[in-house]
Amino acid sequence: MYNPREINIKKDFTIQQKIDPGKVQIIVLDGNQGTAHVLDAPEHGKTVIQTVKGSFARVDHEIGFKVK
Incomplete structure (x- = not known):
């Protein structure tokens, strides 16, 4: 439920993440590990x-x- 899930990073270092209605989500961008x-x-x-x-x-x- 509150465990971080890794999301895909595109070759141009952008991400695409869907917004879930009724939820607050946190995105963590780690430039050192590239994740x-x-x-x-x-x-x-x-x-x-x-x-x-x-x-x-x-x-x-x-x-x-x-x-x-």
Whole structure:
């Protein structure tokens, strides 16, 4: 659900990604590794993108749930 999925990069270094109605998605472009990833943002919470030596390494989610 919140796991990053790698998306294709064209030869001219562009991407094409469909917008899903009703969803907020995050696109991570890593110029060091030449990769692109997309992941869904949680409905309530924070998303932290972590890097190691300048490259995309990890995604952390702090998810909250509304009680009422």
